[in-house]
Amino acid sequence: ANIVAHSAEGLDLLLLDAPHLFARPGNPYVDGNGHDHGDNHIRFGALSKAAGLIAQQGLGDWTPDILHAHDWQAGLAPVYMRLGEGTGAKAVTTIHNIAFQGCFPGHAVRDLWLPLEHFHRESFEYYGAVSFLKGGLMWSDKITTVSPTYAREITTPTYGLGFEGILASRRGDLAGILNGVDLDVWDPATDTALAKTYAAGDTAGRAANRRRLVDHFALSLPDDAPLFCIVTRLTAQKGVDLLLGALPRLLSHGAGLVALGSGDPRLEMGLSAAAHHHPQRVGVKIGYDEGLSHLMQGGADAIIIPSRFEPCGLTQLYGLRYGCLPLVARTGGLADTVIDANEAAITANVATGFQFSPVTVDALGDAIDRACEAFADKALWRAMMDNAMAQPVGWDRSADAYLALYEDARR
Numbered sequence: 001a002n003i004v005a006h007s008a009e010g011l012d013l014l015l016l017d018a019p020h021l022f023a024r025p026g027n028p029y030v031d032g033n034g035h036d037h038g039d040n041h042i043r044f045g046a047l048s049k050a051a052g053l054i055a056q057q058g059l060g061d062w063t064p065d066i067l068h069a070h071d072w073q074a075g076l077a078p079v080y081m082r083l084g085e086g087t088g089a090k091a092v093t094t095i096h097n098i099a100f101q102g103c104f105p106g107h108a109v110r111d112l113w114l115p116l117e118h119f120h121r122e123s124f125e126y127y128g129a130v131s132f133l134k135g136g137l138m139w140s141d142k143i144t145t146v147s148p149t150y151a152r153e154i155t156t157p158t159y160g161l162g163f164e165g166i167l168a169s170r171r172g173d174l175a176g177i178l179n180g181v182d183l184d185v186w187d188p189a190t191d192t193a194l195a196k197t198y199a200a201g202d203t204a205g206r207a208a209n210r211r212r213l214v215d216h217f218a219l220s221l222p223d224d225a226p227l228f229c230i231v232t233r234l235t236a237q238k239g240v241d242l243l244l245g246a247l248p249r250l251l252s253h254g255a256g257l258v259a260l261g262s263g264d265p266r267l268e269m270g271l272s273a274a275a276h277h278h279p280q281r282v283g284v285k286i287g288y289d290e291g292l293s294h295l296m297q298g299g300a301d302a303i304i305i306p307s308r309f310e311p312c313g314l315t316q317l318y319g320l321r322y323g324c325l326p327l328v329a330r331t332g333g334l335a336d337t338v339i340d341a342n343e344a345a346i347t348a349n350v351a352t353g354f355q356f357s358p359v360t361v362d363a364l365g366d367a368i369d370r371a372c373e374a375f376a377d378k379a380l381w382r383a384m385m386d387n388a389m390a391q392p393v394g395w396d397r398s399a400d401a402y403l404a405l406y407e408d409a410r411r
């Protein structure tokens, strides 16, 4: 294995070049058949160790101030940094989704050259297993996650998935900082995936995008009927089963739905069956399609995100920027980024979308009713699109928040 220096897009990078661990079919996490690589603990342990040792000892005359580890894959980096010699940097761990905890059988301690005397509950041991994420949390100075609401939720049993105790005890060091979107890649004024570009204040181009979308899925939908979309991994987390349950409500308004996603075969089949039964109103593409995902944000009227939990969520942010009003479950980052069109918000003219709670078929159906009513009120819908498209969804504010956190960690 080698450490290779490289730079890209103005960033200096150090890469761990270890073909025996990483040059394989599939993606970084799973093999060509969608199964976890059998030696993932070694693969990500090696990555963590390289980062931890560099953070601890520096490289040449460069010594880092902060080691920032993301998710379980980098969870052991702070551990390796702290366990070795040298002063080392301050450590920050960011949780992007606490459902992924990086747990491996106890023998991983030996495989990873971790000190056996640290195999206890105040370190990386978790009910007899080695948890990469727990190690990162226990050995970091600061812990962040990707929205303020998710930061609160994961200190409770419903959302903490076993880690709530650890996180509650570190509440003072736990912060939620929203993700941003790439404003160059996601810009309706320049987006080449659109039939027609448009901008805030002049959204006429959306009509052409909607037409292309309707044609793409061979729907037959009148212009005065709202067109909803979803773009998502099809997993239990994303609540697509709830949307299938609420579909009769959506169709009862004469609305349309276009869906793009892949994952759980039962959800794929559920969506495909809905398209089969309502070919004029429901269009489904099973698969991953970057271009189509842009066209959906630029052409559909609203994007539905019924997640059971959502650390931050990106598609509602794209929706805001593209004037595709988000209709979201009130959880995690969805709760923090969408302003529900309740009476007060409409009166104050600040509404940007629709929220529902609890995350049930009925509550989702009620929100769909409200969205369809709002859509029929052209002035209201236009005002909400203006509000949505004026929301700051880039990285500026979050970058400032991370900088402040780093400075805090160093003090």
Ligand code: ADP
Pocket (backbone or CB within 6 Å): 231, 232, 233, 260, 261, 262, 287, 288, 289, 290, 293, 312, 313, 314, 315, 316
């Ligand atoms: P998660 O990371 O939990 O999947 P996010 O909302 O944070 O959810 O990010 C999902 C990203 O993946 C978004 O950029 C979304 O547009 C994209 N995406 C998901 N499914 C598809 C798909 N089938 N085709 C194209 N893009 C997709």
